[in-house]
Amino acid sequence: MNLYVRTRLFFLNSTKKYLALFSLLLVSLVVSIAGQTLLPHQEKLNDKKPRRIVKLEEVMRIHDDGEDIIFKNPRYFSQLDDGSLIFLDHPVLYRFDDKGKLIFKIFKMGEGPGECLHPDYYYFDGNRIYVHSWIPAKILEYEINGKYIKEKKVPFHTFVYIGYIDNRIFGIRDEIRYSGFIHKQGIFETPYTLYEISPDFRKKEKILDIPVEHYMKKAHWWRRTAYAFVPFKHYLFSLHTAEYQVDKIDLRSGQIEKIFKRPYERIKSKKKGSVQDIYNPVPKNLLPPPSDYVKDISWIQIANNSLWVFTSTTKDEMRLIDVFDIEGNYIDCFYLQFPENNEYHGPFYTLISDDGFLFTPEDNKDTGLVSIGKYKIKDD
Numbered sequence: 404m405n406l407y408v409r410t411r412l413f414f415l416n417s418t419k420k421y422l423a424l425f426s427l428l429l430v431s432l433v434v435s436i437a438g439q440t441l442l443p444h445q446e447k448l449n450d451k452k453p454r455r456i457v458k459l460e461e462v463m464r465i466h467d468d469g470e471d472i473i474f475k476n477p478r479y480f481s482q483l484d485d486g487s488l489i490f491l492d493h494p495v496l497y498r499f500d501d502k503g504k505l506i507f508k509i510f511k512m513g514e515g516p517g518e519c520l521h522p523d524y525y526y527f528d529g530n531r532i533y534v535h536s537w538i539p540a541k542i543l544e545y546e547i548n549g550k551y552i553k554e555k556k557v558p559f560h561t562f563v564y565i566g567y568i569d570n571r572i573f574g575i576r577d578e579i580r581y582s583g584f585i586h587k588q589g590i591f592e593t594p595y596t597l598y599e600i601s602p603d604f605r606k607k608e609k610i611l612d613i614p615v616e617h618y619m620k621k622a623h624w625w626r627r628t629a630y631a632f633v634p635f636k637h638y639l640f641s642l643h644t645a646e647y648q649v650d651k652i653d654l655r656s657g658q659i660e661k662i663f664k665r666p667y668e669r670i671k672s673k674k675k676g677s678v679q680d681i682y683n684p685v686p687k688n689l690l691p692p693p694s695d696y697v698k699d700i701s702w703i704q705i706a707n708n709s710l711w712v713f714t715s716t717t718k719d720e721m722r723l724i725d726v727f728d729i730e731g732n733y734i735d736c737f738y739l740q741f742p743e744n745n746e747y748h749g750p751f752y753t754l755i756s757d758d759g760f761l762f763t764p765e766d767n768k769d770t771g772l773v774s775i776g777k778y779k780i781k782d783d
Contacts, residue, residue, distance in 0.1 A: 455737040456721065459761060459778035461744055465503045466774050472497070472505060474773035477764040479524065480754035483547075488762060488775070489532075490752075494522055496534060498549060503777075507549030514539050517551050523560075526567040535565050535574075542604055557604040563595065563630070569637035569654055572600040574607070579617065579624055588620050590627065590692075595643065597652070610657045613643050613650075618691035625691045629698040635705045635729065647699040649712065651731065661731045663710065669696040670715050706755035709734070713750040722750060745769060746776060755780075 465488075467474040477492040486501030498506040511518040519536035522543075526533050531552070532545040540560035544552040564575040575595050579585055584593045594612035601607070617624045631642040638660070641650040647667040653660040672694050701722075702713040709726050716723035718738060726735035741748045746765040754762040761778045 456740050457724070457737045458740045458781045459742060460781055461742055461776060462760070462779050463503050463777040464774050465499055465777075467772050471508070474764070474775070477773065477775060478752040480752060480762055481527070482754065482756050482762070488754075489525075490775075491522065491525060494520070496522065496525060496532075499775075509545060509549050509551070510534075516554065517543065519543065524562060524565040526565055526572070528567050533567075535560070535562060537561055555604065559607060564632040565600075566632070566634050566639070568634045568639065571654070572602065572604075573610075573639065573654065574598050574600050575613070575632060577615075578612075579619075584617070584619055585622050585624075590616060590618050593617050593624075595630075597639070599654075610654070611652070611659075613641055615643050616645065620691070627691070627694060629700055629702075631703050633703055633705050633710075638729075640703060640705065640710060642700055642703050645694065645696070645698045647714075649700070649703055649710065649727075651729075663712075663727050663731050665725065665733055667699050667714070668716075669699060671695065672697050701750040702753055704753060704755045707757050711755060713753065720748075722748075741778070744776075746774070748776075 466472070474492055477490050477497075480488060480490045482488055487498055487506060488501075489496065489498045491497075494510055494512060495508045496510060497508050500506055510522055512520060514520060519534075519539065519541065521536060521538040522534050523537045524535045526535075527547075530547045532547060532549075534543045534545070535557075536543060537560050539556070540558070541554050541556045543554045546552060559576075561580060562574040562576050564573075566573050575597050578594045578596050582593065584591055592614040593616075595615050596612050597610045598607040599610060615630065616627045618627055628645045629642050633640040637654050639652045639654055641652055642648075643650070646669075647664055649663040650659050651661040651663065652658070674693055697715050699715055700712055701715055704711045704713075708729055710729065712725040712727065714723045714725060721738040721740045724737055724739050725733065726737075728734050745768050747768055748763065748765060750763075752764055756762070759780045761780055763776055763778075764773060765776050766773055
């Protein structure tokens with residue numbers, strides 16, 4: 404090889420290395436801009452490039468039998484180590500084994516010992532289940548097999564979330580009832596307040612306020628944002644805005660450690676009014692003014708040390724999922740495709756297990772009956 408050829412090859416190879424290094428530095432710069440984390444290959448939502456599709460395969464379904472099992476609005480799913488599923492469907496707490504067989508359903512309607520009228524949330528502490536009741540205000544304690552143990556009255560209630568995280572009890576309360584906002588009319592940011600609660604439920608210590616937009620009128624209110632709270636280790640991930648944002652709260656420091664965002668093309672709303680708060684039913688003629696856009700994020704979940712974001716973007720009845728690592732790096736996106744089984748697949752209250760299954764409440768398109776679907780996530 405002559406000197407000219409060797410020299411030309413040297414410069415070509417050097418140029419490729421410098422270009423590669425420059426590209427890597429450019430990607431790092433883009434990732435760090437404004438605290439947002441983006442994939443270097445991220446596609447714009449309005450382009451026409453094909454996306455990866457992750458398919459779901461139905462492996463089990465828990466049906467409403469109309470007698471012992473009557474589903475209305477299953478929510479707050481948890482999976483135990485033995486694969487059994489626990490969830491609340493007001494006013495009943497259910498537990499099913501990994502084959503879909505009913506293990507127990509608990510609650511007696513009433514206000515006496517071991518009874519309640521409005522169970523709202525539950526949490527685990529070791530082999531005990533603790534259920535928080537709004538009416539009457541108390542905590543009911545059960546063994547993990549559903550056997551009632553005892554109860555204790557509590558001086559405060561109306562929490563929208565309660566969890567046992569990092570060996571401590573945390574609760575989030577909508578503060579409108581206890582503020583001057585209840586007498587106002589219009590759109591306001593009002594706080595959901597995060598508290599640490601003492602084990603005896605006699606004391607609560609404020610950690611921080613989470614702003615949530617509401618429409619107020621005649622002492623009734625409608626939440627105009629999405630909301631979900633997901634624990635992970637000593638963190639709590641909070642969805643509380645209509646725009647694309649998830650907060651990572653460090654419960655040890657009491658501070659927001661990270662805000663997960665990315666550019667998102669908002670979807671215009673076609674509804675005439677927002678859906679009213681289920682805890683504050685009001686006459687239909689008091690509907691709030693419509694929102695211009697739908698909520699960017701419908702639901703969030705932690706699976707295999709990753710945050711799954713269920714966006715509002717759909718395509719051919721598939722839903723776009725964004726995936727972040729726990730540090731906030733945007734690492735994946737794909738469309739989630741359910742099989743054609745005549746079920747309405749909403750994103751709300753979905754649970755994803757670390758062993759690759761998805762649980763979700765669904766309405767049958769013909770009968771309207773609610774069931775619980777279990778799907779294998781087939782990421783080929």
